[in-house]
Amino acid sequence: MSQKQSQWILAEVPEIPPDIDDTLPEILVRMLCQRGVEIGDMKRFLQPRLQDLQDPFLMPDMRPAVDRILTAIDQNQSVCVYGDYDVDGITSVTLLTRVLRAYGVKTRSFIPRRGPEGYGLNEAALKRCMSEGDKPDLLVTVDCGTASLTEIAALTTDGVDVIVVDHHEPPPQGKPDCIAVVNPKCPQEREGDSFDYLCAAGVVFKLAHALLKTRMIDGFDLKEHLDMVAMATVADIVPLVNENRLLVRHGLKFLANTKNEGLKALMEVAQVKGPLTSADVGFRIGPRINAAGRMDRPEDALATLTTTDADEAAALAETLDGHNKTRQGEELRIHKAALKQLEAEHDPSDPVIVLGSRDWHPGVVGIVASRLMRRFHKPTFIIAIDAQGIGKGSGRSIGGVSLMDAINANRELLEAGGGHAMAAGISVHEDKIDAFRQGFADFVTTHVSEEDRLPRLHIDAEIDFPTLSLDFLKSYELLQPFGSANPEPLFMTREVWLTEPPQELKNHHLRLSMKQKECWKSAMFFSAGQRKLPEQPWDIAFTINRNVFRGRTSLQIVIQDVRAHQKED
Template sequence: MAEEEKQWIIREDPPRAGAEMGGLPPILLKLLGQRGVEGGEAVEKFLKPRLRDLSDPYLLPDMEKAVERVLAAIDAGENILVYGDYDVDGVTSVALMCNVLRAYGVAHDYFIPKRGEEGYGLSDTAIDNLLEDKGKPDLIITVDCGTASIDEIERINSLGIDLIVVDHHEMSVRGKPECIAVVNPKLGDDFHYLCAAGVVFKLAHALLKRRMVEGFDLKEYIDMVAVATVADIVPLVEENRLLVRHGLRLLPETKHAGLLALQQVTGMNGNVSSMDVGFRIGPRLNAAGRMDKPEDALALMLEADLKEARKLAEALDLYNRERQLHEKQIRDEALAMVAERPNAQDEPVIVLGSRSWHPGVVGIVASRLMRQFYKPTFIVSVDEEGIGKGSGRSVEGISLVEAIQACPDDLIAGGGHDMAAGLSILESKIDEFRENFSKYVLENTTKAQRAPKLHIDAEIGFDELSLEFMDSYDLLQPFGSQNPQPVFMSRNVWLTEAPRHLKNKHIKLFLRQGFVEHDAIFFGGGERSLPDPPWDVAFTIDRNTFRGRTTLQMVIQDVRSAEQQSE
């Protein structure tokens, strides 16, 4: 099944935003307007967010109840257990909550379930293991899970254990769980963009507003929140943007040995972007959970000694390499399965399963196949009992949650978000689910809607690309969900020499537009059949520092023949 050609869509020019602000290039004003940032004050707040603009944490639902119960536990000398999740957001949430409790001098412990054995969130197996390993706590605080765990929380209540949920996931159709407090922005009208670590940060802020702790500075944990926010791919808007902007600035000189060790192990050079978090720090923290070693990621985030942290970071780096091997194996086998399906080209979805696939890696492979073929994709790992656990990734305009709800007879369970979801399914039902999933997509979308698209933010000339332009451009950062890195295009571009093939099927291009030349990197471009120049090129831009010299680097997203007209 060949990769389908993308349709280039050039965004319309918005009303010029912030035009009264001097010193900003017109193209930057256009990018701000596309993001709905209008007027001088809004532009100033977007480009230069300030920590003093953080809102009152007591605006979140049930915050008052949560603070009262935690402070009561502190005063009574009770035992508190923090229960989290095995991904980056879950691990950092547990670490932050534990650091806050330690600052208050309260006895506390933590528990993170193993993905393969205990699954996500509160489960009966995890609760049994928790009670056996940790004993019975007086209070459990769940972070990054618990909102939809109605039955499990009822069981915890029956054991005489109080529970507070600190989460950001969607509510169960059965409603709000019965517990002391559910601090979840989804129960209110605002802050829906926060990740779990962001909600924990708000809880910590609320506790400190009620009772300060001498020597504890919550601002020192903003870098931890920033890592979780970027890694969890939540919208980088409003307070998320503020927290990430300031957190990224803290990271190079972080006071947390674990985050410093991760930067050392990954060879980061002192300037941290959201891309560094997304592609270097986040994958290594996630790899521990994927390899069923989440306790190592948490140990790293809690470690105070840099030497010990370095050992743990190197272990996580090895887990990441192991994860990459599993990923390659699954991807190669999945591509072979796609190639063997006679009607794969015409099917609007990809649904594949195997007993040889590691359950911790299927989500990554689903994401890669979705991007390669621009089709909603589920990749399923099947255990020895014939029970499959799958992870799905979708494309613009197709909700996986709605698709799962449309196929209830095919699945044991399923849920998540529109663009990323999980499911449980009998091995014998995989083919039937593929058929019904395809039917749902065909009935609810048009062929044009299913065609791959590349959204171009602005056209720019090679003569405008410079380090001086990057200084203004960098004010748009951090990039991520709902503030994506801008995609530019340039027309009538020629090669000055033949493409240079690099490892992993990447290529380096030497490009010229008029009399101006720029080098570019095209990740995966070695697998593409490129048209004859001249080209229109779509690209993002970054700073590239090599041997002490910093240059502007173009990162190619797509290439097409120059004579092809834009929409």
């Protein structure tokens, strides 16, 4: 099955307002306009300030949550913080536990295991949670709980008060009956920022802010814990808008000089050195934390972030790195097997990819689904089937195809299913996988035209080689942090020639030396060694970043796509 050629779509050049700040490069202003940033907000966007954070009590149920936690502090009650096994959940547990212990609260934490227990509050995980310590007076869920109406009702009946701190959508039945549900996705009557873009760690940060506004702790600086919030916000791929952008921008600075021994050790293992970017979190630090959850050892990640001993942190970071290498090995094995199965069983004209096996690990099927979706530009589900014949699948989609709509259209074939338009999970019996594949394909062909399913490369601006200077890079970096809703800009340039044959490095990466007229540049083209390259000259689509090697700083071009040169229309 061949990879589809992308259609390049160059964004229209916006009209530059006459009263714009002339100290900003024109191309930077153009990209700000393309991203919907108003003239009066440009400086605030480029230089966000912590003093612009809004009142945390604008969040729903914040006052009853703060009051109940203060009661736990004053009455010396025990608290359990119950989270999720991904980066957002583990950093949320770490941050809230640290704040509560700073108040002197008897606090323990709990993370469910993905394989045997699954996500969120559930009977199996709660049974283990209660067996590992005394029954708490107060249980605070982070990054879960909004949809756990039955489980929370049982806890309340058992005499455990519950506070939910979450960012997931409430169920149709409404929010659970408990002390408070601090979740920006829940309806509220107050006007102003809805905060619905926050990840769980962002909501925990607001709760901590509200607690400290109500009762300060001598010597406790909440800003120093923005490293946790930045990591979670990037790793959870929530929109980098409003306060998220502010929290990540400043959080990355604190992360570069973190006081957290576990993060220091993780950055050492991942060979990450400041100044840090969202890519460092998303591709180097975050995956090592997530790998523990994928390998059913989330407690290792939690221990790494909570230890205060440097030697223990170093050992735990090595353990996480080992989990990540195991995850990478499993991912590679499953990816190869999936490609083989795809070649043998699927027609290249199929509009979807649905593959399953009893030999696949459920913790990594989502990553494999993402790789296949990007390679073949088809909505994809990869399913790990257990010994009882129940498959747990993860899906990733392309623009225009909603996985949730597809799941709802095929509910009768599934045991369960939920998620979002672009990423979702299903539970399906192996006997019904073929029927689901057909139903999924029928939904896609019925609701989305073939033209709308073609891959598109959306390019922000056309730029020539002489413009790519370190001065331009310095201004360009003000757009960071990049992520959801503020993607890394994609540039293009025309009619470039290779000055020598491509140099293939390990993992099929290419190092290229190119020229455009009389200007020479070097570039990296990752995983392109086995790709058939077009005849020269080329047009190239690329991103840029800062490269520091042996003390020398340069602007690095990273090619995303190439095509034979096409003259401008």
